[in-house]
Amino acid sequence: MRVLDTSALLNWPPEKINGGCCASSQQQEIAQLSDSKFMLLETLDIQWIDPSKEMKAEARRCAMQTGDLAGLSIVDLDVLSLALSTRGATLYTDDYRLQNIARAFDITFESVVVKTSTKQWSWHMKCEGCRATSKVPQDFDTTRKNNTIECEICGSQMKMKRQS
Ligand SMILES: [Zn+2]
Structure with a gap:
């Protein structure tokens, strides 16, 4: 299963997008960006999935753990939740935060157009x-x-x- 983020939908040719799996919220995101792209995607073989509450909560938890939550949009989290809940899924994304989370939680990922980041980073x-430096406190609110x-x-x- 290939989970495609929005940059893949915007940059890839139809034959590469076909058979991919995406979050329903990406449809709205694309519609806001480009009408013609939205209509093209309607004709392609994409599995649109609406992640469950539990899947979304799990994605937030993982993003919080790596400290990447603050920079992620609702749509990013939906995409992440698909990748997390699908065994053996490959996540296609250029978002370094999503790549960082994927690496931390053993999700296979590949870049869409940009070179894959190879460095794991952490926050302090x-x-x-x-x-002076210290660890990020457990209860530190990274969404603020x-x-x-x-x-x-x-x-x-x-x-x-x-x-x-
Ligand atoms: Zn000080």
Whole structure:
């Protein structure tokens, strides 16, 4: 099973898209981007799946665990939930966050047009004052933009930073 993200639907020729599996919410996303593309996709052999609540919750949980949730859209999460719930699925995406999550949870993935990222990254907290670093707290809300915690050493703000 091939799970295709929206960049695949936009960039690939019909013969490559045929037989792919996509989230229903991607249909709306495409419709907003291009009428003609939407109509073309209607004629192709695509399995449109509406992920269940449980599948979506699992996708959020995984994204939260790797710290990638903040940058993902509802549609991204739907695509991720399809890849997570389908055994042996290959996820086609250029989104580095989705690739990062896929790698962490053993989902096979391939790029659509961009080169596949090969580096696993993680997140940590970095103090803006004394530059101290610490682990991202379990209960840290990554969905809040610019969320910070207080540095235990100097009391300045600590922000989440990417660490490769
Ligand atoms: Zn500090």
